[in-house]
Amino acid sequence: MEYTKGSNRTDVRIEAAALWESNVGAPVRSSRATTAKRHKKRATATPKVVPIQPTSKSNDPVSEVINNWKPGRRLPEIALVWEEIAPIVRAHVSGTGVAGVDPARKYLVALARHTATRKNAGHRIDDAEELLGDDALISTFGSKAPTKQMKSSRALELGQIRRLRARLLPEVYEKSPDLVVGRKGFVEAYSPSEIAQLMAYARQRSNPVALHLHAALLLSLGAGLTGFELSLARGSDLVATPWGLFIDTQGLSFGGNRGARQVPILEQYEDELSELAKEIGDDLFLGVDGSGKPQEPSSMQAKRRNLPRFKANRARSNWTRSLLENGATFICLREAGVAVANEGYLSKLSKDLTVDFQEYITTVRGGNTTFDQSKHPHLFQYAKGQ
Known part of the structure; x- marks a missing residue:
């Protein structure tokens, strides 16, 4: 096989294939197939599919927070039952007419924790008055409640729940007496x-x-x-x-x-x-x-x-x-x-x-x-x- 100055790779491959067939007798790829392989385009990468996040139909940022909020990994005890309690929690927070994004988040966290605790204890959560009653709040936030929360955190969330229920059920709780969840003994004053x-x-x-x-x-x-x-x-x-x-x-x-x-x-x-x-x-x-x-x-x-x-x-x-x-x-x-x-x-x-x-x-x-x-x-x- 001779190589001339004007020959290219395709010509060389065709001549080599013909020589192989004449000497060995085995089938080789045709010149047409060789040309097709040469011009084959590399496959393009499949575009990454990004899941669409749920969004609120309303342009109101407070409604978007209420409708889209979910407990993260820091709240695993709520995440386990969130799908079951979410409609109740969201409905109650929406019912308060809360005007700010930050207060809405605080209501959601406090009420979600309380509702999850009540559900895990086997209590009803579909009745607002029972869910937000004093006995229910004491069982979740009281001084004897089985929780790892710091007292200051419990106090803060209890305050959120009490404000929430006063807005949600004003005829029952708007002027209710202050809830006492625990009493301390006398604390000695400084001299x-x-x-x-x-x-x-x-x-x-x-x-x-x-x-x-x-x-x-x-x-x-x-x-x-x-x-x-x-x-x-x-x-x-x-x-x-x-x-x-x-x-x-x-x-x-x-x-x-x-x-x-x-x-x-x-x-x-x-x-x-x-x-x-x-x-x-x-x-x-x-x-x-x-x-x-x-x-x-x-x-x-x-x-x-x-x-x-x-x-x-x-x-x-x-x-x-x-x-x-x-x-x-x-x-x-x-x-x-x-x-x-x-x-x-x-x-x-x-x-x-x-x-x-x-x-x-x-x-x-x-x-x-x-x-x-x-x-x-x-x-x-x-x-x-x-």
């Missing part, structure tokens, strides 16, 4: 010397812990805040009135009168708290942890020997005693958030009684000095009728 030690350390502000401890002390001693309501308090929540300061708190919603309320600040702490609020603005008084979540009061511990440990409940006992020393009435105590609910006939007799807001602020504030509102121009100013 004057212990308070002096803690305040002296906190006022130095030698480190971030001292700064946040200062805020925690002022809010717990001056307004009786504890737990998550203490963690969520912001500088912008402090309000100046002609008679004293008060703080707007979201409450704990974990029993007693610890729902959202306006708590007057004791006279001896109002100036320091006002200056601190001016400094931090709209930020959280206790700041955030490494993951960006609100700091818990239990983390406000001074790294110094022989210094008392900070416990918000002990400081709250000091605050409660101060209210009694200021001559606060039963109604003032109830409005401020002291646990007086379900305390026999006094609770029933005072159910519909209220106190004038000026008298409430003045009584709880206490002290011997007249409040000067002009010293606090950086705070939100109270307007009568708010």
Whole structure:
């Protein structure tokens, strides 16, 4: 076989095939097949099929959240029964008329956990009044409930459920008494010397812990805040009135009168708290942890020997005693958030009684000095009728 200058690969292959057939006698691919193979195009890759995610028919973002929300891997106990409880949970959250995306998600998580717990325990979940009744909530969120949730998380979700049911079933729960899911024994107050030690350390502000401890002390001693309501308090929540300061708190919603309320600040702490609020603005008084979540009061511990440990409940006992020393009435105590609910006939007799807001602020504030509102121009100013 000779190769000439003008020959190409196809000609060479054809000549080689002819030579093979003449010498061996075995069939080979035809010239036509060889040419076809040469011009064969590579197959294109099959496009990746992306599953279509369920979407809401409505353009309302709240409706989209309600209709599309599902428990993730962090909520496995809900995911196991989600297909069964989803219609009920979504219907109840939609029925509240919630206006925000974030509140809607909170309602969904809290109600889904509660509904899953009730279903797993063998209870009915198709009756809204039974599902959201006090007995049902106590079994899920109460102090003796078999759960691994932190108490602060249970308190937060219980508050979400109680707000949800008040909107969903207003004729039953809009003005229902506060739910008590557990009672603690007496918590001993700090002694004057212990308070002096803690305040002296906190006022130095030698480190971030001292700064946040200062805020925690002022809010717990001056307004009786504890737990998550203490963690969520912001500088912008402090309000100046002609008679004293008060703080707007979201409450704990974990029993007693610890729902959202306006708590007057004791006279001896109002100036320091006002200056601190001016400094931090709209930020959280206790700041955030490494993951960006609100700091818990239990983390406000001074790294110094022989210094008392900070416990918000002990400081709250000091605050409660101060209210009694200021001559606060039963109604003032109830409005401020002291646990007086379900305390026999006094609770029933005072159910519909209220106190004038000026008298409430003045009584709880206490002290011997007249409040000067002009010293606090950086705070939100109270307007009568708010």
